[in-house]
Amino acid sequence: MQIYLPIADLPVNIFLILGMGLAVGFISGMFGIGGGFLMTPLLIFIGVTPGVAVASVTTHIAASSCSGAISYWRRNAVDLPLALMLLGGGILGTGTGVWLFTLMRALDQLDLMIGLSYLTLLTVIGGLMAWESIRAILRTRSGRPVVLRRAGSHLWFHGLPIKFRFKRSRIYVSAIPIWVIGFIIGFIGAIMGIGGGFLLVPMLIYFLRVPTSTVIGTSQVLTLVTMASATVMHAVTNQQVDAVLALILMVGGVIGAQFGARTGYKMTGEWLRLLLGVLVLVVGLRFAYALIVPPTELFSIRVSETAP
Protein backbone atom coordinates (compact mmCIF):
# COMPACT_ATOMS: atom_id res chain seq x y z
CA MET A 1 0.00 0.00 0.00
CA GLN A 2 1.51 3.28 -1.11
CA ILE A 3 1.28 6.47 0.92
CA TYR A 4 2.56 9.93 0.04
CA LEU A 5 4.80 11.58 2.64
CA PRO A 6 3.96 15.31 2.82
CA ILE A 7 7.34 16.71 3.92
CA ALA A 8 9.63 14.13 2.33
CA ASP A 9 7.62 14.57 -0.91
CA LEU A 10 7.91 10.88 -1.68
CA PRO A 11 5.48 7.98 -2.09
CA VAL A 12 6.50 4.97 0.01
CA ASN A 13 5.14 1.56 0.85
CA ILE A 14 3.55 1.87 4.30
CA PHE A 15 4.42 -1.73 5.25
CA LEU A 16 8.08 -1.26 4.37
CA ILE A 17 8.31 1.73 6.72
CA LEU A 18 6.32 -0.13 9.39
CA GLY A 19 8.65 -3.12 9.09
CA MET A 20 11.72 -0.91 9.37
CA GLY A 21 10.22 0.69 12.48
CA LEU A 22 9.55 -2.76 14.01
CA ALA A 23 13.05 -4.04 13.34
CA VAL A 24 14.87 -0.96 14.58
CA GLY A 25 12.44 -0.66 17.53
CA PHE A 26 13.23 -4.23 18.59
CA ILE A 27 16.96 -3.49 18.57
CA SER A 28 16.46 -0.17 20.37
CA GLY A 29 14.39 -1.76 23.14
CA MET A 30 16.84 -4.62 23.53
CA PHE A 31 19.95 -2.49 23.92
CA GLY A 32 18.47 0.71 25.27
CA ILE A 33 19.68 2.68 22.28
CA GLY A 34 17.70 5.05 20.09
CA GLY A 35 18.53 3.21 16.90
CA GLY A 36 19.09 6.40 14.94
CA PHE A 37 22.42 5.18 13.64
CA LEU A 38 20.49 2.32 11.95
CA MET A 39 17.26 4.10 10.96
CA THR A 40 18.77 7.23 9.40
CA PRO A 41 20.94 5.31 6.86
CA LEU A 42 17.96 3.01 6.09
CA LEU A 43 15.68 5.95 5.29
CA ILE A 44 18.32 7.63 3.14
CA PHE A 45 18.71 4.31 1.32
CA ILE A 46 14.99 4.25 0.36
CA GLY A 47 15.22 7.78 -1.03
CA VAL A 48 14.33 10.14 1.85
CA THR A 49 16.60 13.20 1.84
CA PRO A 50 19.16 13.18 4.70
CA GLY A 51 17.65 16.31 6.28
CA VAL A 52 14.14 14.85 6.50
CA ALA A 53 15.53 11.44 7.55
CA VAL A 54 17.52 12.85 10.46
CA ALA A 55 14.69 15.14 11.63
CA SER A 56 11.94 12.50 11.40
CA VAL A 57 14.08 9.82 13.04
CA THR A 58 14.48 12.04 16.13
CA THR A 59 10.67 11.95 16.52
CA HIS A 60 10.61 8.19 16.05
CA ILE A 61 13.35 7.74 18.65
CA ALA A 62 11.46 9.98 21.09
CA ALA A 63 8.45 7.64 20.90
CA SER A 64 10.53 4.49 20.98
CA SER A 65 12.58 5.60 23.99
CA CYS A 66 9.42 6.85 25.75
CA SER A 67 7.83 3.41 25.76
CA GLY A 68 11.20 1.88 26.68
CA ALA A 69 11.75 4.38 29.50
CA ILE A 70 8.30 3.61 30.99
CA SER A 71 9.02 -0.13 30.86
CA TYR A 72 12.33 0.32 32.70
CA TRP A 73 10.78 2.82 35.12
CA ARG A 74 8.28 0.20 36.24
CA ARG A 75 11.14 -2.19 36.92
CA ASN A 76 12.89 0.50 39.01
CA ALA A 77 15.72 0.40 36.49
CA VAL A 78 16.06 4.17 35.98
CA ASP A 79 18.51 6.38 37.85
CA LEU A 80 16.73 9.72 37.49
CA PRO A 81 19.30 12.00 39.24
CA LEU A 82 22.02 10.56 36.99
CA ALA A 83 19.88 11.08 33.88
CA LEU A 84 19.17 14.72 34.84
CA MET A 85 22.83 15.45 35.44
CA LEU A 86 23.76 13.92 32.08
CA LEU A 87 21.07 16.03 30.46
CA GLY A 88 22.71 19.23 31.72
CA GLY A 89 25.90 18.41 29.83
CA GLY A 90 23.87 17.14 26.89
CA ILE A 91 22.14 20.48 26.28
CA LEU A 92 25.48 22.31 26.24
CA GLY A 93 26.91 19.71 23.85
CA THR A 94 23.95 19.94 21.46
CA GLY A 95 24.35 23.71 21.21
CA THR A 96 28.06 23.38 20.40
CA GLY A 97 27.34 20.57 17.92
CA VAL A 98 24.74 22.60 16.01
CA TRP A 99 27.23 25.47 15.78
CA LEU A 100 29.95 23.19 14.33
CA PHE A 101 27.43 21.54 11.97
CA THR A 102 26.63 24.93 10.42
CA LEU A 103 30.34 25.71 10.13
CA MET A 104 31.13 22.41 8.36
CA ARG A 105 28.24 22.89 5.96
CA ALA A 106 29.70 26.25 5.01
CA LEU A 107 32.97 24.44 4.18
CA ASP A 108 30.99 22.12 1.84
CA GLN A 109 32.50 18.85 3.08
CA LEU A 110 29.67 17.86 5.39
CA ASP A 111 29.00 14.51 3.69
CA LEU A 112 32.60 13.42 4.06
CA MET A 113 32.79 14.62 7.66
CA ILE A 114 29.62 12.71 8.56
CA GLY A 115 30.85 9.58 6.76
CA LEU A 116 34.22 9.71 8.49
CA SER A 117 32.68 10.42 11.92
CA TYR A 118 30.34 7.43 11.53
CA LEU A 119 33.21 5.23 10.35
CA THR A 120 35.67 6.18 13.09
CA LEU A 121 33.20 6.29 15.94
CA LEU A 122 31.27 3.13 15.08
CA THR A 123 34.23 0.89 14.30
CA VAL A 124 36.20 2.02 17.35
CA ILE A 125 33.28 1.83 19.80
CA GLY A 126 31.89 -1.36 18.27
CA GLY A 127 35.30 -3.03 18.22
CA LEU A 128 36.06 -2.06 21.82
CA MET A 129 32.66 -3.24 23.06
CA ALA A 130 32.86 -6.56 21.24
CA TRP A 131 36.43 -7.16 22.43
CA GLU A 132 35.62 -6.31 26.05
CA SER A 133 32.53 -8.49 26.18
CA ILE A 134 34.30 -11.45 24.54
CA ARG A 135 36.96 -11.20 27.24
CA ALA A 136 34.26 -11.03 29.93
CA ILE A 137 32.48 -14.07 28.48
CA LEU A 138 35.75 -16.02 28.28
CA ARG A 139 36.50 -15.12 31.90
CA THR A 140 33.11 -16.48 32.95
CA ARG A 141 33.67 -19.65 30.94
CA SER A 142 37.02 -20.27 32.60
CA GLY A 143 35.32 -20.18 35.98
CA ARG A 144 36.59 -16.86 37.29
CA PRO A 145 33.81 -14.49 38.36
CA VAL A 146 33.26 -11.32 36.37
CA VAL A 147 34.00 -8.29 38.49
CA LEU A 148 32.30 -5.37 36.82
CA ARG A 149 33.29 -2.80 39.39
CA ARG A 150 36.81 -3.71 40.30
CA ALA A 151 37.72 -1.97 43.53
CA GLY A 152 41.30 -1.29 42.56
CA SER A 153 40.68 -0.28 38.98
CA HIS A 154 39.82 3.37 39.57
CA LEU A 155 40.67 5.55 36.62
CA TRP A 156 42.21 8.98 37.18
CA PHE A 157 38.93 10.90 36.92
CA HIS A 158 37.39 8.87 39.70
CA GLY A 159 39.49 10.99 42.01
CA LEU A 160 37.93 14.26 40.82
CA PRO A 161 36.04 16.45 43.30
CA ILE A 162 32.30 17.36 43.53
CA LYS A 163 31.31 13.77 44.20
CA PHE A 164 27.73 12.62 44.18
CA ARG A 165 26.21 9.40 45.40
CA PHE A 166 23.69 7.81 43.02
CA LYS A 167 21.75 5.41 45.19
CA ARG A 168 19.96 3.43 42.55
CA SER A 169 23.09 2.77 40.54
CA ARG A 170 25.11 2.34 43.73
CA ILE A 171 27.94 4.52 42.49
CA TYR A 172 29.80 7.44 44.07
CA VAL A 173 31.36 9.56 41.34
CA SER A 174 32.37 13.11 40.52
CA ALA A 175 29.92 15.31 38.59
CA ILE A 176 32.68 16.37 36.16
CA PRO A 177 32.91 13.13 34.10
CA ILE A 178 29.09 12.95 34.05
CA TRP A 179 28.82 16.44 32.55
CA VAL A 180 31.63 15.62 30.09
CA ILE A 181 29.88 12.43 28.95
CA GLY A 182 26.57 14.30 28.57
CA PHE A 183 28.35 17.00 26.57
CA ILE A 184 30.01 14.45 24.23
CA ILE A 185 26.69 12.67 23.62
CA GLY A 186 24.87 15.94 22.86
CA PHE A 187 27.70 17.15 20.63
CA ILE A 188 28.00 13.94 18.59
CA GLY A 189 24.22 13.61 18.40
CA ALA A 190 23.86 17.05 16.83
CA ILE A 191 26.65 16.43 14.30
CA MET A 192 25.71 12.89 13.25
CA GLY A 193 21.95 13.05 13.76
CA ILE A 194 21.81 10.21 16.25
CA GLY A 195 20.42 9.84 19.76
CA GLY A 196 23.76 8.59 21.01
CA GLY A 197 22.41 5.76 23.15
CA PHE A 198 24.86 3.26 21.70
CA LEU A 199 27.69 5.53 22.87
CA LEU A 200 26.12 6.46 26.17
CA VAL A 201 25.52 2.88 27.35
CA PRO A 202 29.17 1.75 27.02
CA MET A 203 30.47 5.07 28.41
CA LEU A 204 28.29 4.73 31.50
CA ILE A 205 29.38 1.12 31.93
CA TYR A 206 33.10 1.58 31.39
CA PHE A 207 33.77 5.04 32.80
CA LEU A 208 31.18 5.49 35.53
CA ARG A 209 30.77 1.78 36.37
CA VAL A 210 27.00 2.11 36.21
CA PRO A 211 25.57 -1.40 36.66
CA THR A 212 23.88 -3.05 33.67
CA SER A 213 20.60 -3.12 35.61
CA THR A 214 20.13 0.68 35.53
CA VAL A 215 22.25 1.70 32.55
CA ILE A 216 19.67 1.03 29.83
CA GLY A 217 16.72 2.63 31.63
CA THR A 218 18.77 5.74 32.46
CA SER A 219 19.99 5.99 28.87
CA GLN A 220 16.38 5.71 27.61
CA VAL A 221 15.27 8.61 29.80
CA LEU A 222 18.11 10.81 28.54
CA THR A 223 17.38 9.84 24.92
CA LEU A 224 13.68 10.59 25.40
CA VAL A 225 14.28 14.14 26.62
CA THR A 226 16.97 15.04 24.08
CA MET A 227 15.08 13.58 21.10
CA ALA A 228 11.75 15.19 22.04
CA SER A 229 13.44 18.59 22.25
CA ALA A 230 15.40 17.86 19.04
CA THR A 231 12.07 17.21 17.27
CA VAL A 232 10.81 20.65 18.25
CA MET A 233 14.15 22.29 17.29
CA HIS A 234 14.26 20.56 13.90
CA ALA A 235 10.64 21.56 13.23
CA VAL A 236 11.35 25.20 14.07
CA THR A 237 14.73 25.61 12.34
CA ASN A 238 14.48 23.55 9.11
CA GLN A 239 10.82 22.43 8.89
CA GLN A 240 12.10 18.99 7.96
CA VAL A 241 10.09 16.83 10.39
CA ASP A 242 7.72 14.58 8.46
CA ALA A 243 4.98 13.79 10.98
CA VAL A 244 3.41 11.10 8.76
CA LEU A 245 6.72 9.31 8.27
CA ALA A 246 7.51 9.64 11.98
CA LEU A 247 4.09 8.27 12.96
CA ILE A 248 4.46 5.15 10.82
CA LEU A 249 7.99 4.62 12.12
CA MET A 250 6.98 5.06 15.75
CA VAL A 251 3.98 2.71 15.54
CA GLY A 252 6.37 0.01 14.33
CA GLY A 253 9.06 1.25 16.70
CA VAL A 254 7.10 1.14 19.97
CA ILE A 255 5.78 -2.36 19.26
CA GLY A 256 9.24 -3.58 18.38
CA ALA A 257 10.75 -1.88 21.44
CA GLN A 258 8.37 -3.72 23.79
CA PHE A 259 9.49 -7.11 22.54
CA GLY A 260 13.08 -5.93 22.39
CA ALA A 261 13.05 -4.75 26.00
CA ARG A 262 11.76 -8.15 27.19
CA THR A 263 14.37 -10.03 25.17
CA GLY A 264 17.08 -7.71 26.46
CA TYR A 265 15.99 -8.12 30.06
CA LYS A 266 16.43 -11.89 29.83
CA MET A 267 19.95 -11.72 28.41
CA THR A 268 23.13 -11.42 30.43
CA GLY A 269 25.04 -8.18 30.22
CA GLU A 270 28.08 -9.63 28.47
CA TRP A 271 26.12 -11.18 25.65
CA LEU A 272 24.03 -8.04 25.26
CA ARG A 273 27.18 -5.93 24.98
CA LEU A 274 28.78 -8.35 22.54
CA LEU A 275 25.72 -8.27 20.27
CA LEU A 276 25.50 -4.48 20.37
CA GLY A 277 29.26 -4.19 19.79
CA VAL A 278 29.04 -6.42 16.71
CA LEU A 279 26.03 -4.49 15.39
CA VAL A 280 27.74 -1.11 15.81
CA LEU A 281 30.91 -2.52 14.24
CA VAL A 282 28.99 -3.83 11.22
CA VAL A 283 27.35 -0.44 10.56
CA GLY A 284 30.76 1.23 10.93
CA LEU A 285 32.33 -1.23 8.48
CA ARG A 286 29.47 -0.54 6.06
CA PHE A 287 30.52 3.12 6.07
CA ALA A 288 34.14 2.06 5.58
CA TYR A 289 33.07 -0.10 2.63
CA ALA A 290 31.27 2.85 1.00
CA LEU A 291 34.36 5.03 1.42
CA ILE A 292 36.96 2.50 0.26
CA VAL A 293 35.35 0.44 -2.53
CA PRO A 294 35.24 2.24 -5.90
CA PRO A 295 31.64 3.38 -6.39
CA THR A 296 29.74 2.23 -9.49
CA GLU A 297 28.35 5.75 -9.95
CA LEU A 298 30.89 8.50 -9.50
CA PHE A 299 28.39 11.29 -9.96
CA SER A 300 25.55 12.45 -7.75
CA ILE A 301 23.10 15.35 -7.86
CA ARG A 302 22.06 17.53 -4.98
CA VAL A 303 19.45 20.25 -5.20
CA SER A 304 21.25 23.16 -3.61
CA GLU A 305 18.39 25.62 -3.74
CA THR A 306 14.89 25.70 -5.12
CA ALA A 307 13.96 28.78 -7.06
CA PRO A 308 11.03 30.63 -5.47
Add this chain to the structure above:
Amino acid sequence: MIAFRIAASILAAWLALAATPAGAERLITSLSNHRVMVTSSYTGVDLVLFGSVERDPSSAIRRGGYDVVVTVSGPRDTERTRRKGRVLGIWVNEDYRTFVNVPSYLAILSSKPTQSVAAADTLRRLQVGFDNFQLPQQIGPDVADVVKDDPFRQAFVRLKQEHGLYVARDGAVTFLTPTLFRADVPMPANVPFGIYEIDVKLFADNAMIAQSTSALEVIKVGFEQFVANAAHDHALLYGLVTAMMALLTGWFASVVFRRD
Protein backbone atom coordinates in the same frame (compact mmCIF):
# COMPACT_ATOMS: atom_id res chain seq x y z
CA MET B 1 2.26 4.04 -12.40
CA ILE B 2 -1.46 4.36 -12.77
CA ALA B 3 -2.39 5.57 -16.17
CA PHE B 4 -4.69 8.46 -15.51
CA ARG B 5 -6.08 9.29 -18.88
CA ILE B 6 -8.81 11.80 -19.28
CA ALA B 7 -10.18 11.87 -22.74
CA ALA B 8 -10.24 15.58 -23.21
CA SER B 9 -12.06 17.15 -26.01
CA ILE B 10 -10.06 19.59 -28.03
CA LEU B 11 -12.80 22.17 -28.05
CA ALA B 12 -13.51 21.96 -24.37
CA ALA B 13 -11.24 23.29 -21.66
CA TRP B 14 -8.17 25.29 -22.37
CA LEU B 15 -7.27 26.43 -25.85
CA ALA B 16 -3.80 27.62 -26.52
CA LEU B 17 -3.53 29.59 -29.68
CA ALA B 18 -0.12 30.18 -31.07
CA ALA B 19 1.71 32.89 -32.80
CA THR B 20 2.14 31.69 -36.33
CA PRO B 21 5.58 32.49 -37.68
CA ALA B 22 5.10 31.04 -41.14
CA GLY B 23 1.53 32.22 -41.48
CA ALA B 24 0.06 29.18 -43.16
CA GLU B 25 -0.58 26.93 -40.13
CA ARG B 26 -2.00 27.44 -36.71
CA LEU B 27 -1.33 25.07 -33.82
CA ILE B 28 -4.02 24.38 -31.24
CA THR B 29 -3.20 22.26 -28.20
CA SER B 30 -5.11 21.09 -25.16
CA LEU B 31 -4.01 19.21 -22.08
CA SER B 32 -6.19 16.66 -20.31
CA ASN B 33 -5.53 18.27 -16.97
CA HIS B 34 -3.87 21.56 -16.13
CA ARG B 35 -3.60 20.84 -12.45
CA VAL B 36 -1.95 17.70 -11.11
CA MET B 37 -3.10 17.10 -7.55
CA VAL B 38 -0.70 15.17 -5.38
CA THR B 39 -2.69 13.31 -2.72
CA SER B 40 -1.80 10.46 -0.35
CA SER B 41 -2.46 7.91 -3.06
CA TYR B 42 -0.43 9.71 -5.73
CA THR B 43 2.07 7.46 -7.48
CA GLY B 44 2.42 9.30 -10.74
CA VAL B 45 0.08 10.04 -13.67
CA ASP B 46 0.20 10.32 -17.43
CA LEU B 47 -1.24 13.54 -18.79
CA VAL B 48 -2.58 13.51 -22.31
CA LEU B 49 -1.85 16.37 -24.66
CA PHE B 50 -3.96 16.77 -27.78
CA GLY B 51 -3.09 19.05 -30.64
CA SER B 52 -4.47 20.01 -33.96
CA VAL B 53 -2.85 21.70 -36.95
CA GLU B 54 -5.16 24.19 -38.66
CA ARG B 55 -4.08 24.85 -42.17
CA ASP B 56 -4.92 27.94 -44.16
CA PRO B 57 -6.99 26.50 -47.08
CA SER B 58 -5.36 28.82 -49.58
CA SER B 59 -1.81 27.63 -48.82
CA ALA B 60 -0.09 24.69 -50.44
CA ILE B 61 -0.25 21.23 -48.86
CA ARG B 62 2.97 20.14 -47.12
CA ARG B 63 4.14 17.01 -48.91
CA GLY B 64 6.44 15.85 -46.15
CA GLY B 65 3.77 16.00 -43.45
CA TYR B 66 4.18 17.51 -40.01
CA ASP B 67 6.45 16.76 -37.07
CA VAL B 68 5.82 17.78 -33.49
CA VAL B 69 8.21 18.23 -30.58
CA VAL B 70 6.68 18.72 -27.14
CA THR B 71 8.96 20.14 -24.42
CA VAL B 72 7.59 20.14 -20.87
CA SER B 73 9.86 21.87 -18.36
CA GLY B 74 9.24 21.94 -14.64
CA PRO B 75 10.00 24.59 -12.01
CA ARG B 76 13.62 25.77 -12.13
CA ASP B 77 16.15 25.19 -9.40
CA THR B 78 19.87 25.13 -8.84
CA GLU B 79 21.41 21.68 -8.69
CA ARG B 80 24.92 20.55 -7.99
CA THR B 81 26.46 17.59 -9.81
CA ARG B 82 29.31 16.11 -7.81
CA ARG B 83 32.00 13.68 -8.87
CA LYS B 84 33.78 11.33 -6.53
CA GLY B 85 37.51 10.83 -6.66
CA ARG B 86 40.01 8.87 -4.62
CA VAL B 87 41.83 10.94 -2.03
CA LEU B 88 44.21 9.15 0.36
CA GLY B 89 42.52 5.82 -0.35
CA ILE B 90 38.93 6.87 0.28
CA TRP B 91 36.27 8.00 -2.16
CA VAL B 92 35.13 11.53 -1.56
CA ASN B 93 33.25 14.16 -3.53
CA GLU B 94 36.22 15.72 -5.23
CA ASP B 95 34.79 18.05 -7.83
CA TYR B 96 31.43 19.56 -8.65
CA ARG B 97 29.60 21.78 -11.11
CA THR B 98 26.63 23.92 -10.18
CA PHE B 99 23.80 23.95 -12.70
CA VAL B 100 22.01 27.24 -12.30
CA ASN B 101 18.31 27.72 -12.94
CA VAL B 102 17.77 24.40 -14.72
CA PRO B 103 14.40 22.63 -15.01
CA SER B 104 13.78 20.18 -12.17
CA TYR B 105 11.69 18.20 -14.66
CA LEU B 106 12.15 18.05 -18.42
CA ALA B 107 10.27 15.92 -20.95
CA ILE B 108 11.07 16.01 -24.63
CA LEU B 109 8.48 14.10 -26.63
CA SER B 110 8.56 13.98 -30.39
CA SER B 111 6.84 12.34 -33.34
CA LYS B 112 10.19 11.14 -34.68
CA PRO B 113 13.83 11.38 -33.52
CA THR B 114 14.49 15.05 -32.82
CA GLN B 115 17.69 15.13 -34.91
CA SER B 116 15.67 14.43 -38.04
CA VAL B 117 12.92 17.06 -37.72
CA ALA B 118 15.11 20.00 -38.71
CA ALA B 119 18.70 21.00 -39.41
CA ALA B 120 21.16 20.87 -36.50
CA ASP B 121 21.59 24.64 -36.24
CA THR B 122 17.82 25.18 -36.23
CA LEU B 123 17.42 22.65 -33.44
CA ARG B 124 20.17 24.30 -31.45
CA ARG B 125 18.58 27.71 -31.85
CA LEU B 126 15.18 26.38 -30.81
CA GLN B 127 16.69 24.34 -27.92
CA VAL B 128 15.14 21.08 -29.10
CA GLY B 129 16.43 17.92 -27.39
CA PHE B 130 18.61 17.38 -24.31
CA ASP B 131 21.78 18.22 -26.23
CA ASN B 132 20.44 21.59 -27.28
CA PHE B 133 18.49 22.50 -24.17
CA GLN B 134 20.21 25.23 -22.18
CA LEU B 135 21.62 23.76 -18.95
CA PRO B 136 23.78 26.64 -17.72
CA GLN B 137 26.64 25.95 -15.33
CA GLN B 138 28.34 28.29 -12.94
CA ILE B 139 31.85 28.77 -14.31
CA GLY B 140 33.73 31.16 -12.07
CA PRO B 141 31.71 34.36 -12.05
CA ASP B 142 29.96 33.46 -15.33
CA VAL B 143 26.98 31.27 -16.07
CA ALA B 144 27.03 29.46 -19.39
CA ASP B 145 26.10 26.16 -20.99
CA VAL B 146 29.05 24.00 -21.98
CA VAL B 147 29.63 21.54 -24.81
CA LYS B 148 27.18 18.68 -24.82
CA ASP B 149 29.84 16.01 -24.18
CA ASP B 150 31.00 17.66 -20.95
CA PRO B 151 31.13 14.78 -18.41
CA PHE B 152 29.27 16.73 -15.71
CA ARG B 153 26.51 17.72 -18.12
CA GLN B 154 26.18 14.15 -19.37
CA ALA B 155 26.13 12.81 -15.81
CA PHE B 156 23.51 15.37 -14.82
CA VAL B 157 21.19 14.40 -17.68
CA ARG B 158 21.82 10.67 -17.11
CA LEU B 159 21.08 10.85 -13.37
CA LYS B 160 17.98 12.95 -13.97
CA GLN B 161 16.80 10.33 -16.46
CA GLU B 162 17.45 7.57 -13.93
CA HIS B 163 15.27 9.44 -11.44
CA GLY B 164 12.53 9.67 -14.08
CA LEU B 165 12.68 13.47 -14.02
CA TYR B 166 14.22 13.93 -17.46
CA VAL B 167 12.40 12.03 -20.17
CA ALA B 168 13.14 11.83 -23.88
CA ARG B 169 10.78 9.80 -26.02
CA ASP B 170 10.99 9.68 -29.78
CA GLY B 171 7.65 8.61 -31.17
CA ALA B 172 5.71 9.57 -28.04
CA VAL B 173 3.77 12.05 -30.15
CA THR B 174 1.43 10.11 -32.43
CA PHE B 175 -0.63 11.49 -35.29
CA LEU B 176 -4.22 10.25 -35.18
CA THR B 177 -4.98 11.95 -38.50
CA PRO B 178 -2.50 13.91 -40.66
CA THR B 179 -3.35 17.05 -38.64
CA LEU B 180 -4.44 15.70 -35.24
CA PHE B 181 -1.90 14.40 -32.73
CA ARG B 182 -1.67 13.29 -29.13
CA ALA B 183 1.19 12.84 -26.65
CA ASP B 184 1.40 11.21 -23.22
CA VAL B 185 3.28 13.34 -20.71
CA PRO B 186 4.58 11.16 -17.85
CA MET B 187 4.46 12.81 -14.42
CA PRO B 188 6.51 10.58 -12.12
CA ALA B 189 5.89 9.82 -8.44
CA ASN B 190 8.66 12.18 -7.33
CA VAL B 191 7.31 15.06 -9.45
CA PRO B 192 8.48 18.51 -8.25
CA PHE B 193 5.80 21.02 -7.24
CA GLY B 194 5.22 24.23 -9.12
CA ILE B 195 4.41 25.65 -12.52
CA TYR B 196 5.36 23.68 -15.64
CA GLU B 197 5.78 25.14 -19.09
CA ILE B 198 4.49 23.17 -22.04
CA ASP B 199 5.98 24.14 -25.32
CA VAL B 200 4.74 22.52 -28.54
CA LYS B 201 6.67 23.11 -31.75
CA LEU B 202 5.37 22.19 -35.19
CA PHE B 203 7.90 21.37 -37.87
CA ALA B 204 7.52 20.91 -41.60
CA ASP B 205 10.06 20.98 -44.39
CA ASN B 206 12.99 21.18 -41.93
CA ALA B 207 11.72 24.37 -40.29
CA MET B 208 9.52 25.35 -37.38
CA ILE B 209 6.25 26.67 -38.72
CA ALA B 210 4.16 27.10 -35.59
CA GLN B 211 4.55 27.08 -31.82
CA SER B 212 2.18 26.92 -28.88
CA THR B 213 2.89 27.39 -25.18
CA SER B 214 0.76 26.67 -22.17
CA ALA B 215 1.26 25.80 -18.53
CA LEU B 216 0.29 23.27 -15.93
CA GLU B 217 0.55 23.25 -12.17
CA VAL B 218 1.53 20.49 -9.77
CA ILE B 219 0.15 21.04 -6.28
CA LYS B 220 -0.27 19.20 -3.02
CA VAL B 221 -3.87 18.90 -1.81
CA GLY B 222 -5.86 17.52 1.10
CA PHE B 223 -4.19 16.14 4.20
CA GLU B 224 -0.72 16.38 2.63
CA GLN B 225 -1.23 20.08 1.97
CA PHE B 226 -2.52 20.59 5.51
CA VAL B 227 0.53 18.91 7.05
CA ALA B 228 2.98 20.74 4.77
CA ASN B 229 1.31 24.10 5.48
CA ALA B 230 1.29 23.47 9.22
CA ALA B 231 4.99 22.56 9.15
CA HIS B 232 5.87 25.80 7.38
CA ASP B 233 3.41 28.30 8.84
CA HIS B 234 3.14 27.11 12.44
CA ALA B 235 6.55 25.49 12.89
CA LEU B 236 6.69 25.65 16.69
CA LEU B 237 3.15 24.35 17.16
CA TYR B 238 3.78 21.63 14.58
CA GLY B 239 6.96 20.59 16.38
CA LEU B 240 5.27 20.51 19.78
CA VAL B 241 2.30 18.53 18.46
CA THR B 242 4.63 16.06 16.72
CA ALA B 243 6.69 15.63 19.91
CA MET B 244 3.49 15.13 21.96
CA MET B 245 2.33 12.58 19.39
CA ALA B 246 5.61 10.72 19.92
CA LEU B 247 5.28 10.71 23.70
CA LEU B 248 1.63 9.63 23.57
CA THR B 249 2.43 6.82 21.15
CA GLY B 250 5.23 5.63 23.43
CA TRP B 251 3.03 5.84 26.54
CA PHE B 252 0.11 4.15 24.79
CA ALA B 253 2.31 1.27 23.66
CA SER B 254 3.68 0.72 27.16
CA VAL B 255 0.10 0.60 28.53
CA VAL B 256 -1.11 -1.77 25.82
CA PHE B 257 1.87 -4.08 26.21
CA ARG B 258 1.98 -3.97 29.99
CA ARG B 259 2.23 -7.48 31.33
CA ASP B 260 1.89 -7.09 35.06
